[in-house]
């Protein structure tokens with residue numbers, strides 16, 4: 175259980191004890207985005223429903239992990255919010271006894287996106303669920319949840335993962351040499367998810383190099399890099415969409431082979447299609463966020479170099495380029511960094527990404543011109 179998840183010693187110890195002493199019926203996994211809470215919630219859900227207790231390797235675990243167990247349900251927002259109808263559907267299903275297992279688990283991702291009506295609907299079920307029902311709520315922003323929801327859950331805090339642990343993870347799991355792993359660990363800032371994407375990028379298309387080059391031009395107020403940046407983001411989003419579509423096609427083909435009963439097959443098919451849609455939405459959103467993180471890391475580093483020198487830069491494999499780039503007044507970099515941070519917040523809140531990025535480049539030019 176949880177062996178595949180690096181860091182998070184506190185949460186792992188917490189649940190080892192909870193499984194030994196008896197589980198509560200509602201948990202809230204809390205902490206910043208990118209700390210692996212959703213993956214942890216999946217493993218936790220598997221461990222609660224699987225009769226092996228979550229060995230991680232048996233057919234039952236494998237099935238649940240793939241989202242093919244009828245006793246482990248993931249609820250994610252549809253559109254911007256987790257809506258009342260979704261919670262009503264959930265509540266209506268609570269009285270159904272487990273299909274295959276002894277327990278049924280509902281994992282609510284981005285629980286803070288619940289509307290007030292949805293949250294109020296969930297409250298009563300959280301308080302007195304049937305004995306076989308377990309809830310796992312996941313949230314990057316616990317402060318946005320209704321206090322009455324929080325108080326009915328056992329809250330488990332997730333912490334940023336230490337650089338050393340991320341370095342070890344990248345060397346072992348992604349085969350990077352120690353220097354490269356350490357450089358990426360610094361950029362990941364405590365997030366295993368970010369570290370993983372950086373490692374995949376280092377092996378594959380080297381987008382980071384391209385985004386950093388564009389960032390250097392943007393910082394100088396070069397107006398042409400805007401289109402190149404947006405094109406790069408668009409191209410990558412298309413690649414993600416193609417990958418998701420190919421994965422869905424493969425799963426549906428497998429389903430066709432394995433499941434012969436038409437009713438059962440259509441049940442699985444619907445689930446696979448829904449999961450694929452969510453996967454696509456989530457991963458395309460990360461494309462723009464990651465692109466912006468690369469750009470911000472460059473900005474942040476030229477700002478650091480212009481004030482204090484290169485000791486504390488994140489892009490530690492780019493020190494020479496950063497030193498030759500950091501020629502302007504630190505104040506200008508500081509202003510641009512603020513613009514990038516505000517843009518990230520917009521993107522995170524699902525503001526149209528093209529509009530948000532275009533507006534950011536306009537502000538960059540204004541800042542560069544006024545300096």
Ligand SMILES: [Zn+2]
Pocket residue numbers: 224226227228229230231232233234235236
């Ligand atoms: Zn198992």
